[in-house]
Amino acid sequence: MENKVSQPTEDGQESNSATEAVAEVLAKNTKKPRLLQHVGIQHVHARSSDSNYEAELAKRGNVELRALVDTLTKQLKESEEARTRQDEEHRKRDEENRKKQAEMDAKNWTFC
Template sequence: MMKSAVRQQRYRLKQEYFDPFPLRLVTKTSPVKCMTNEQWLQLLESWKSPKKMEMCQKNKDNRGNVKYHHTTGSRAYMVHVENLDDKYNDEEPTALDLFKVCHYSKKKKCYTPAVLEAITWMENKLSTTKEGEEPKSVAHVVADVLAENTKKNQFLQNVGFQNAQLRSSEDTELEAEKRANAELREHVADLKRSQFEMASKLDLLLSQSRPS
C-alpha cells in the first residue's frame, strides 16, 4: 500500500510539475514540503532519462488506443465487483450491469461517448430479437459488442464471465466461415453458369459454321 501511495504521488507530481513544461522551465526546487530539493532533482533526472521518457510515451500511446476506459481506479475489477452486493440487493448483476458500473465516472457523473454508444448498442440488441431466434444471454450480447469494437477485450473475463467472450468469438468466427462458404458456393455457381453459356454460344457458332 505504501509503494502504491508513493507511485500515485509521483504520478501526480509528474502530471502537475513536469509534463506540462519544457525541460528548461521545470522547477529545480521541490514543489512539495514532503520532498527535499535533492530528492526532487533525483526524481527529475529519472523522468528525463531517454528510457523513462520512451516508456512513458508508449504507455500514453497504449492508453490512447483504449476505447472503453474503466473507472475502477487502481482497484482490481473483481474487488470492485465484490463490493457491489448492496447495490443490486443481493441479486447477481448481469454483464451489462457490470459494464455500466465499471465505466461510469462518478467524478464527471456520466459515461464517455464511446461507452454510452456501446451501452445503447447492447440494450438495442437485447430488446430486439428476430422471429424464430432465441434471445441471447446478456453476457453474450456484451461480448458481441465488445468483440466488434475492440481487439482482445478482457472485460468479461476480468469480472468473472470467463467463457462468454470465448463463445462469442467462436460464434463470430463460425458466422464468418458460413458467410465465406456461401459466397464461395455462389461464386462457383456463377462460374458454372458462365461456362454453360459460353459452351452454348460455342455450339451455336460451330453449328452455323458447318456446311449445310
C-alpha cells in the first residue's frame, strides 16, 4: 500500500491518497470488499479472475441444468410411451376377456 501511495496514478496525475491506495488494494485482494462500501468508497474494480470464474460457473451450471432437464424430459417421454403401451395391452386383454366371458355365458345358457 505504501508503494501505491508513492507512485503516480496511471494517467500521470498526482499520487494516490492513502484512502485510494487502501481502496485499490482491498478491491484487488478481497472477494467482497464490504469495508469500502461501509466507508462510502465504491470499489475500484472487481477482480477479473473472480468475475470470469463466476461467469464460468454460471455458464457451467446452465449447461448442467439444461442437460438435466433434457434427461428428465426424455425419461418422462419414455415413461409416457410405456404407460400408453401398457394401457393398450390392458384394453386388448379386457376386450379378449369380455369376448371369452360372452362365449362362456352363451354356452352356459344353451346347457340350461
